[in-house]
Amino acid sequence: MDGMNLGMSDRLKPVHEQVVRMVRDEIMPADEEFLAEIGRDGDRWSYTPRQTEILEGLKVKARERGLWNFWLTDSERGYGLTTVEYAYLAEEMGKAHLGAETFNCSAPDTGNMEVLERYGADEHKERWLAPLLEGRIRSAYLMTEPDVASSDATNVAMRCERDGDSYVLNGEKWWASGAGDPRCAIYIVMVRTPDGSRPKHEQHSMILVPSDTHGVTKLRPMTVYGDDDAPHGHMHLRFENVRVPASNLLVGEGQGFAIAQGRLGPGRIHHCMRAIGQAERALELMCQRALRREAFGKRLAELGANYDIIAECRMEIEMARLLCLKAAWMMDQGDRRAAAPWISQIKVVAPQVALKVTDEAIQMHGGQGISQDTPLARAWTHLRTLRLADGPDAVHRRQVARAELRKYTQQPL
Amino acid sequence: MDGMNLGMSDRLKPVHEQVVRMVRDEIMPADEEFLAEIGRDGDRWSYTPRQTEILEGLKVKARERGLWNFWLTDSERGYGLTTVEYAYLAEEMGKAHLGAETFNCSAPDTGNMEVLERYGADEHKERWLAPLLEGRIRSAYLMTEPDVASSDATNVAMRCERDGDSYVLNGEKWWASGAGDPRCAIYIVMVRTPDGSRPKHEQHSMILVPSDTHGVTKLRPMTVYGDDDAPHGHMHLRFENVRVPASNLLVGEGQGFAIAQGRLGPGRIHHCMRAIGQAERALELMCQRALRREAFGKRLAELGANYDIIAECRMEIEMARLLCLKAAWMMDQGDRRAAAPWISQIKVVAPQVALKVTDEAIQMHGGQGISQDTPLARAWTHLRTLRLADGPDAVHRRQVARAELRKYTQQPL
Amino acid sequence: MDGMNLGMSDRLKPVHEQVVRMVRDEIMPADEEFLAEIGRDGDRWSYTPRQTEILEGLKVKARERGLWNFWLTDSERGYGLTTVEYAYLAEEMGKAHLGAETFNCSAPDTGNMEVLERYGADEHKERWLAPLLEGRIRSAYLMTEPDVASSDATNVAMRCERDGDSYVLNGEKWWASGAGDPRCAIYIVMVRTPDGSRPKHEQHSMILVPSDTHGVTKLRPMTVYGDDDAPHGHMHLRFENVRVPASNLLVGEGQGFAIAQGRLGPGRIHHCMRAIGQAERALELMCQRALRREAFGKRLAELGANYDIIAECRMEIEMARLLCLKAAWMMDQGDRRAAAPWISQIKVVAPQVALKVTDEAIQMHGGQGISQDTPLARAWTHLRTLRLADGPDAVHRRQVARAELRKYTQQPL
Amino acid sequence: MDGMNLGMSDRLKPVHEQVVRMVRDEIMPADEEFLAEIGRDGDRWSYTPRQTEILEGLKVKARERGLWNFWLTDSERGYGLTTVEYAYLAEEMGKAHLGAETFNCSAPDTGNMEVLERYGADEHKERWLAPLLEGRIRSAYLMTEPDVASSDATNVAMRCERDGDSYVLNGEKWWASGAGDPRCAIYIVMVRTPDGSRPKHEQHSMILVPSDTHGVTKLRPMTVYGDDDAPHGHMHLRFENVRVPASNLLVGEGQGFAIAQGRLGPGRIHHCMRAIGQAERALELMCQRALRREAFGKRLAELGANYDIIAECRMEIEMARLLCLKAAWMMDQGDRRAAAPWISQIKVVAPQVALKVTDEAIQMHGGQGISQDTPLARAWTHLRTLRLADGPDAVHRRQVARAELRKYTQQPL
Numbered sequence A, B, C, D: 001m002d003g004m005n006l007g008m009s010d011r012l013k014p015v016h017e018q019v020v021r022m023v024r025d026e027i028m029p030a031d032e033e034f035l036a037e038i039g040r041d042g043d044r045w046s047y048t049p050r051q052t053e054i055l056e057g058l059k060v061k062a063r064e065r066g067l068w069n070f071w072l073t074d075s076e077r078g079y080g081l082t083t084v085e086y087a088y089l090a091e092e093m094g095k096a097h098l099g100a101e102t103f104n105c106s107a108p109d110t111g112n113m114e115v116l117e118r119y120g121a122d123e124h125k126e127r128w129l130a131p132l133l134e135g136r137i138r139s140a141y142l143m144t145e146p147d148v149a150s151s152d153a154t155n156v157a158m159r160c161e162r163d164g165d166s167y168v169l170n171g172e173k174w175w176a177s178g179a180g181d182p183r184c185a186i187y188i189v190m191v192r193t194p195d196g197s198r199p200k201h202e203q204h205s206m207i208l209v210p211s212d213t214h215g216v217t218k219l220r221p222m223t224v225y226g227d228d229d230a231p232h233g234h235m236h237l238r239f240e241n242v243r244v245p246a247s248n249l250l251v252g253e254g255q256g257f258a259i260a261q262g263r264l265g266p267g268r269i270h271h272c273m274r275a276i277g278q279a280e281r282a283l284e285l286m287c288q289r290a291l292r293r294e295a296f297g298k299r300l301a302e303l304g305a306n307y308d309i310i311a312e313c314r315m316e317i318e319m320a321r322l323l324c325l326k327a328a329w330m331m332d333q334g335d336r337r338a339a340a341p342w343i344s345q346i347k348v349v350a351p352q353v354a355l356k357v358t359d360e361a362i363q364m365h366g367g368q369g370i371s372q373d374t375p376l377a378r379a380w381t382h383l384r385t386l387r388l389a390d391g392p393d394a395v396h397r398r399q400v401a402r403a404e405l406r407k408y409t410q411q412p413l
Helices: A012-036 A049-064 A083-093 A109-119 A122-133 A256-292 A306-332 A336-365 A376-386 A393-405 B012-036 B049-064 B083-093 B109-119 B122-133 B256-292 B306-332 B336-365 B376-386 B393-405 C012-036 C049-064 C083-093 C109-119 C122-133 C256-292 C306-332 C336-365 C376-386 C393-405 D012-036 D049-064 D083-093 D109-119 D122-133 D256-292 D306-332 D336-365 D376-386 D393-405
Strands: A138-142 A159-163 A166-177 A184-192 A204-210 A216-222 A234-245 B138-142 B159-163 B166-177 B184-192 B204-210 B216-222 B234-245 C138-142 C159-163 C166-177 C184-192 C204-210 C216-222 C234-245 D138-142 D159-163 D166-177 D184-192 D204-210 D216-222 D234-245
Touching: A012 A049, A012 A083, A083 A256, A083 A306, A109 A122, A109 A138, A109 A184, A109 A256, A122 A138, A122 A184, A138 A166, A159 A184, A166 A184, A166 A204, A166 A216, A184 A256, A204 A234, A204 A256, A256 A306, A256 A336, A256 A376, A256 C393, A306 A336, A306 C306, A306 C336, A306 C393, A336 A376, A336 A393, A336 C306, A393 C256, A393 C306, B012 B049, B012 B083, B083 B256, B083 B306, B109 B122, B109 B138, B109 B184, B109 B256, B122 B138, B122 B184, B138 B166, B159 B184, B166 B184, B166 B204, B166 B216, B184 B256, B204 B234, B204 B256, B256 B306, B256 B336, B256 B376, B256 D393, B306 B336, B306 D306, B306 D336, B306 D393, B336 B376, B336 B393, B336 D306, B393 D256, B393 D306, C012 C049, C012 C083, C083 C256, C083 C306, C109 C122, C109 C138, C109 C184, C109 C256, C122 C138, C122 C184, C138 C166, C159 C184, C166 C184, C166 C204, C166 C216, C184 C256, C204 C234, C204 C256, C256 C306, C256 C336, C256 C376, C306 C336, C336 C376, C336 C393, D012 D049, D012 D083, D083 D256, D083 D306, D109 D122, D109 D138, D109 D184, D109 D256, D122 D138, D122 D184, D138 D166, D159 D184, D166 D184, D166 D204, D166 D216, D184 D256, D204 D234, D204 D256, D256 D306, D256 D336, D256 D376, D306 D336, D336 D376, D336 D393
Parallel strands: A138 A184, B138 B184, C138 C184, D138 D184
Antiparallel strands: A159 A166, A166 A234, A184 A204, A216 A234, B159 B166, B166 B234, B184 B204, B216 B234, C159 C166, C166 C234, C184 C204, C216 C234, D159 D166, D166 D234, D184 D204, D216 D234
């Protein structure tokens, strides 16, 4: 293979152009009305008829245009896009609140669908994957628990015990993103299935739990800087004697980590791609504000350090995008171990850059910036979660450092 | 005078000790229940009986103990504390949600009471200052407007026209902090009273508007990163032909800026003192978490850069506190012009340091940090507003730079 | 064209491999001896026989292997490399003190040779370009002056007056890099040739001045943090009635800026590419030190924030390299105006990243780091000059901001 | 004691005023000529007659005026200044190259004199302390060694073996600051005197070695970013069978650490005070340049982010100074253990702030800034050494973090 092509492929260009236009002309304008509807009829955890109309309308249009399930890497059912190609689309989707869902490319569903595709039995695919691929239901991924440090995933403690043809689950999960959505039908759950004969990283399993299973209680939504993110929601759930068929266990006992690792690579980078789109949107708003608003007889752009701030934001975005594309390209080369430190790198960089750019855009907007009148504050709180989700920064920096030091030593690190 | 005493005076120590204990032992434990009550009976903009009981209970206790109106600088009715002395108390109050209000030292009331004290007529004092001093009503300060850059206060545009014995006000104000509170009875409003015969900084006036005046509409609460801060609230208000007696105008037409400047010095620094208290609280939570939580077989404290993070936070807090005390001391010297750049300095530094420390504390707490389960996320959003309130960072940095450069030139800057 | 290939081309790989090996195995080991020879026989501004032997020996080897003049973009005399391809080689050359010169790719000669190639008359090419291409002489580029702010190049003030068939130059230049070298035979000089009939950017010209012309005085070497960089040298020169043939003027009066702009693009990016190589070298030394040195019973790598520091350095280098490659790729597309903001971006980023990485490497080395015992301190001072050379950071950030804002306005910026 | 007085005492003011004036009017103007003389008569490691004249002339004047040995904390022979008072003087001394030495307050002599005063025998005082107090000789402190990580001082390895009435020393020391000075007559040397019966921190001793003792070889000056700092010098020394009388050992075997700790507190903070003076000087030069120099038709002050840069520098200096004064005040309280984390804090902060301010001043000066034409580049390299001298930043941050965490735990850290 000659070189490292990080540009847009010719085949992607027309698709990209369609996505750009649909995000800008149809989805962005719909966002505001959709968000204003939340809780309008008294329940923040259901969709109003108007919300359904907006969202499903967008989905139907996208699907009719063939703009659907871009993340699918096989070319039979999907476009067979490379990760690099997907990055260009994901960036655009990141610019609008309903961007990803319109094209059935939302987190955590894309990751969950990949899990079902790779590790699910035929009946799982039929029952859960099929409707997910069609955007008829949604899903959640239950990993984190309130009582343990999830940065070290071997801490996951939810009990899962075999009882005849069933497994019985007990414990709590939180930050179950999307579990607030009334359409969320299926949970993929990391559980502890201890077995003294297996090593430390084979003490956990992944199991499917329908959201309406007896014994599952939604304790509360976790709020993000005060925002409950309804109706999506990051739920705190309690499992009390939750019983599911033994066949719901994916692959086999002890395979939890193997499945999680496979899931996390693409999931992490998709978040990063969208974060870069959010950063671009924030810079755009910042520049427009800087040119429109006046104080002390000048445009804001011409005051103080604003040129420098704008320049810094542009430079950081460019670097983050290139790093993201490089990480995507590494994934496309097929060597997961070689790609891992690149994913860690972008997992650290993209949220921080997007947070910084968004924060500067907020500051340039004054009181409006922190308010509901721009998408900036909402974007910021979402981006802030990404410094913790799928591993906090510190863990990823550690991975990057170890990869670096291993070039020079064979001793353990 | 010999030297620059930034320490706690002997007379302050017993008072300080009482405040420390009351904040820690009585107010902090009450915060959580108080906050959980918001909106419990369906209306986020009123107090539940339990909330009233908690808050008024604390106030009664504080007042009985003589811990009340510390900000009052005259020694007849108050303690006659210096600004330096007040700083030590304000820091403690900043550590709890109900800290300042318990001792009748809340923003924006302290600033507003000072305005009424210095510039109010006797009838204003009787009607508004007296109940404010007793904590029976609350107040708001209406400055910022949605359509103009308030960083340049000469932009303030709300019309205020004389009509017989009245003034008639028309326009919009937003970020009227505290105007959501049902107890908020009086607004101090910056308005435009143009007069071609006066210079640019004498085109504005300050006028009192009772909150129940006909023509005042609460359009909506502004949210701060999604949080409406109910029932305090940062309200967006519309004034349509709001008519008040001409005697409600403070001092005289054209005196708006003079009054605002007098108000802002203490107001700004009180925010900074409390911000430092919030930073201390965040560092305390961070350390406790670092010692309590384990991952990879170690306490968090011993992982990665956490020692360095804790050290950096400690150093930045110490420096911010000292700078705040120095600014307070400058104010105590009585030369407002000399003190101004010091207030600008701490106005830039304190929120940024407190935001940084709080952000690191949040990161150390993982998902819990961004959630409702610690005071950290709420503190962060409040602190973030301080980088904009009473002048954005950029304006204050500009003031500091100009003061510096004026040492070397007499040309205009 | 399909995409944006930032990788190494297949044709480049064997050349790159040869350069990597020669830098690592032959040039790096020679650096130390070469540097230790400076001033050994009492004159810091000449080469000792051993220095000549080392340097010329390396050049002969490189040329015999065909590793010569990589910067030449035409494929007749050179490799016809793209800027992207050149970047990969320049990075390697940056790792050793004699790296660039060994392959006849030194600054400022490459830029000067391009000027002669594009704008020189045949006689200029014969007399100056030919020996430069063969590495027999060296050259300097005289732009900056002590009495004016060169960030605004219209300030350049050296007088250049026509007198019959000659031009006569008077004034001072400083930071004439390479003018200390006894082999430096030719200066390309920016001068002021005022003409009231031409616009502001056509008041300057570029003229060739042999270094031995009567009236040229080397006043002194400018030191960089105390280092005179002998025998290369950054000289402060005085021109008193320096007379050269009128034919030495390049292209025509008033073309100075046009020539300078053409020169600066490649020159700037070559500096950046080498800076990234220096950063890589510094990170390598840092990691080796972190693994080798012990304190408090542990390897330095395992102490404090060192993992995080190493990770940050790795991430910043990757981003800077990608941005540099992107800027190179933009230049290869042939639209100089479109490429300009990209060159400004990397001109800001590359030195800062390389300085940061080098500074961290120095800190990890303790006292050794700031001393003559590693290449780090020398690298740092060189890199520090790059934040000023060819335009200070502030000017380039301004260019980036203006390019950004122009997307949204057609008003002047 | 009431409060924490960080201001200038009344008794200090006239002295301070004299020091300010002498530094500004006599020492600063002399600096330039003094520095230009270095190496003028062919030997960088001796003083030219003119240098001697300048330096001794200043010393005589200072001493005649009673401006001498301010660091002496007893009020019989000195002023009996508090550390806070000394800080105000040290800041002024830091502004000029010859500032500290003029008043006999140079590093490392002040620290060495304190060692001799506290731990020296009468004969040591007579032979070494007396001439040091009079500024007739100078001294060096030999701690760091090339082969071990000195951040962990238990690594110090120079052998010191008893042989009859003598000790015999073997090994190497480097970064012996001041050992290049021909007047340097005495070394205080940390050596290893192993004794299996004593704990880890009692394996070292401190011993006096006259600089002309047989067996001492000056291998070379260590350079700091290429600068040899002649004739002061940071020397690399070899000790081969260096024999001194057994009575030269201070206090007793195993007391090395105890002595070093006592020495380091004041030594560290004196460096910090002077660093703040250097930062003030840099900011002054920055502002003057910003007002004097023009580009693009404006003063530099009005371009780009320069206002913000100036403001940031002012704020950081104020905070660093206050922290330094607080640390000094803590030392004055007499509890060394309580003061230790404060010294660590300012040891981290002061050099970093001064480096940052100096770097910004350099950038504002363009090429002139990095050159010999301002004191900035020289200041920068000196300040950079302070991030390593007397413990690298990382070690001090670690101390600060441990002090913080110990508030919440009694477990080992």
